[in-house]
Amino acid sequence: MNNTLNAEIPNQLWQQAQTLVQQGWASNLQEVVNEALRRYLESHQDVLTESYIQDDVKWGLHGED
Amino acid sequence: MAKTNHLLIVADAGPLIHLDELSALDVLSDYAAVLVPNAVWLEVHQHRPQALLKINVKLIRQTTPLVSDKVKALSVLYTLHHGEREALELCLTHSVNLLITDDTAARLAAKSMNIATHGTLGLLIRSVRQQLRHPSEVLALLAAIPEQTTLHIRPSLLNEVIAQVAEEWKSKF
Numbered sequence: 297m298n299n300t301l302n303a304e305i306p307n308q309l310w311q312q313a314q315t316l317v318q319q320g321w322a323s324n325l326q327e328v329v330n331e332a333l334r335r336y337l338e339s340h341q342d343v344l345t346e347s348y349i350q351d352d353v354k355w356g357l358h359g360e361d
Numbered sequence: 362m363a364k365t366n367h368l369l370i371v372a373d374a375g376p377l378i379h380l381d382e383l384s385a386l387d388v389l390s391d392y393a394a395v396l397v398p399n400a401v402w403l404e405v406h407q408h409r410p411q412a413l414l415k416i417n418v419k420l421i422r423q424t425t426p427l428v429s430d431k432v433k434a435l436s437v438l439y440t441l442h443h444g445e446r447e448a449l450e451l452c453l454t455h456s457v458n459l460l461i462t463d464d465t466a467a468r469l470a471a472k473s474m475n476i477a478t479h480g481t482l483g484l485l486i487r488s489v490r491q492q493l494r495h496p497s498e499v500l501a502l503l504a505a506i507p508e509q510t511t512l513h514i515r516p517s518l519l520n521e522v523i524a525q526v527a528e529e530w531k532s533k534f
Contacts, residue, residue: 332440335440336440336466339439339440339465339466339469340465340466341465342515344468344469345465346515346518348465348468348480349480349482349514349518349522351483352479352480352482352483352486353482353525355479355483355487356479356482356483356484356485356487356489356490356526357490357526357529358490359483359487359490361368361459
């Protein structure tokens with residue numbers, strides 16, 4: 297199942313995405329948005345974020361610098 | 362007061378903005394200097410210009426560096442912004458081993474380059490260890506994060522953190 301997303305996009309990002317499509321690096325804007333979202337989600341997994349926060353707490357309490 | 366004057370750090374926009382939202386940028390005051398990449402400076406200036414005017418923190422604006430192939434490759438892999446890219450490059454060129462950032466992808470990229478990273482929460486908690494802030498103040502600041510800042514943390518995780526540090530500091534009250 298696909299879902300529809302309405303979002304405001306800064307003009308510069310919009311222009312860059314349009315250029316990618318016009319140059320043939322992506323077939324359409326939907327592909328650009330899907331790929332960007334997929335990459336963002338891959339690198340911002342909640343388990344990673346939480347582990348970094350736990351590291352921060354440990355460092356804040358007991359670090360040496 | 363314990364001083365770490367020898368320490369230089371590089372800052373991403375997140376901690377500068379979030380700490381200023383809490384009026385707590387002074388937790389960086391014991392660092393000799395905080396190097397701020399040009400792209401980060403511009404980002405903070407856009408969202409939180411007053412953060413760049415604090416006299417008790419030595420923020421030093423850096424010119425835009427030439428980004429190395431290594432950092433370029435990591436930027437693509439981790440979809441890093443300009444500021445994060447410049448911050449990693451500055452760490453390399455200035456041999457700085459601490460990047461302050463709240464961005465998970467930037468932390469992942471830094472880790473792959475053996476650069477330590479810490480975020481807003483760690484810096485706030487550290488300020489007690491460095492005797493810059495009292496534990497009660499920092500507990501109040503941690504509790505104020507959801508209301509006063511644009512830093513997003515799962516509420517139950519934040520509550521766990523607050524309970525954990527309160528337990529550690531209970532002898533200090």
